Amino acid sequence: MRNIIEVNHLTKVYKNLRAVNDLSFEVKEGEILGLLGPNGSGKSTTINCILSLLTFQEGSIQVFGKPMTPTSYASRKKMGVVFQDVCVFDELTVFDNVDYFCGLYIQNSAVRKEYVEDAIALVGLQDFKKYTPKQLSGGLLRRLNIACGIAHKPQLLFFDEPTVAVDPQSRNNILEGIKILRDMGATIVYTSHYMEEVEILCDRIIILDKGKILASGTSDELKALAKIEEKITVEIIDLPKKYLDKISHFSNVQNVTYSNQVLHVVYKKGKNNLVELIDYFKKEKIKYNKIFSLRPTLNDVFLELTGKELRDS
Amino acid sequence: MKLFFHNFLYSFKILLRNKVLVFWIMLFPIILGTFFYLAFSQIEKKESFEAFPIGVVVKDNSIMANYAKNVFQELSKDGQDKIFQMEYMSVLKAEEKLQKKEIVGYVICSSSLSFVIGNNGIYETILKTVVDQVMEEFAIYTTLLEKNEGNKKMDKAWIEKTGKEINTILQKSFVSLIDDSPSKLSYTMIEFYSLIAMTCFYGAMLAMTSVNKNLANMSFVGKRVQVSPTPKFHLIFSSLLASFLIQIISLIGLFFYTTFFLHIHYGEHFLWIVLLSLFGAIAGLSLGVFVASVLKSNENTKIGFLILITMFGCFLSGMMGITMKYLVDKNFPIINRLNPLNMITDGFYSLYYYGVHGKFFLNLFSLGCFSIVLIGISVWVLRRQAYDSI
């Protein structure tokens, strides 16, 4: 699979802040690459450098196999960007906004009209074509922002936090839309600080913090880094201490806690941990209500790597 | 070409839908013009011209004093050229009369000429103009005297000639006050000239918006525009053309309205008026481009800044009355030579009173230079394609 984007040792310094620090990665044709990181970790800066909107101090960037410069018009023609900020004209209607931006890429007006309609349909704004941005809710506005970025059917797409501050319905619409674009063959760079989105959407994930890559790989590969395999939570009315000690000596168990009638068992590794635990409860005739098992999340990975939570950083 | 037109049409649409811009460039000049018309036509009706009282204080018997005395006498003779009702008096007496508003002002004649006026109004402006003119004529007179020595007698013909000359100049500046042709608003013409200058320069807001929308470091939409596969200057140029068109439309609207509804008569040199307006519009546009590309602050701040300098420039060039322009021209000529709004106002003014003349071309030339310098700096700044920070 050919590399659509290659970033080598990219470093970007704002005045005295090192926003991106020696970043290297590549984006392969047809994949959705997720850049996951808390606010201020350098996701937008990285994208703006790739787009040649920002100058940078060190490193090199290749897009479609050629060095990217502000005048790489041939490459730009095949790229589409959905910026983190809503970049639309308040004076123009939904249709005109999409048509204007699409017109910067597509000059044939018949083709363009079709493309604009397609984009509006993809984000589900058919009923709002004549609305101006000021009349749209936050979620619909974000969808318009997306339509403006994708209407010219680019091969390479950037989505910079497209779901920030969006209602659940719009969020689902947006995520579905991105999957459709991927299925149509687009290569996508997707940034977010919501791990659930990145996990369900992206083929490969790069975890960023303070401008540096902490880890990268598929979501399973990343979770292997979390050093935990499974967390099992059980509601038990009464659990005498002796059982607790017993359980903590099971193989693979890393940690056991019991408080407020809830038992937490964390496993380092292993496959049939849940079955083993249930069998044990049966054997000892311990009564329990609910039992569920959690696989590690990217948040656990982030916690493991940085010592802080992804959500609240 | 298609792209150029696409961007042009949308830029046009975007600008016309911007209510703030449309108000300032299309409505505000018309409202202000109507206001001027109502305010000044009232004044003109009330103050139809008659000779006004001044005091003349003769301090000594110098040539200057004598000369001035004679000229003021000449200008107070009954007849068509009468401007003043003059009376000789002492300084004390004059001061007292001025306090009581029995005279508009008084002139002190000695080896140099000075004058004291009560408040600022049209009569006071006339008095100032006369005093300045007398001094200028006197300078010419003394050079002549030196050349043909011996003839130290005050020449009556020369005094009469000076009187006539002063009258001509006053007529040019304050036509309706002296000649009473009712169709002309004339001494309020300067207000309408500065109104045109203002409209030209409000175009700066259009230009500023048009440029900003194409710059990634100035607007959100600019980011989207700049990642598109289109050369930046191509789009900026086409957007500017749209804003220029709107400028022209609003100028035509203003000329149409003031000519047909307010009965303002702009004079005969139609083509030259058009040329000067175009130069003015381009100068306004250049200022907008300059502010857009050089000043880094938000759009509303920039609009406020543009309104402020436009209004201040208009004020200095006589929008609130000719007295201001007169004072600045006389005391700080450099300010009004560099004030682009005055270049427009003064261009119209000289076209009206002196015809197609060196002074008019000087103003055209200055406007051209103003535009070239600002556009030059802007292009230099805009050449950059990527930014340190956005």
Ligand SMILES: Nc1ncnc2c1ncn2[C@@H]1O[C@H](COP(=O)(O)OP(=O)(O)O)[C@@H](O)[C@H]1O
């Ligand atoms: N224009 C700028 N000037 C100075 N610092 C900036 C600028 N833009 C972003 N930063 C800083 O750079 C860091 C990375 O920002 P950004 O790339 O926007 O992060 P993210 O998109 O991951 O939230 C942050 O600390 C931010 O404060």
Ligand SMILES: [Mg+2]
């Ligand atoms: Mg960001």
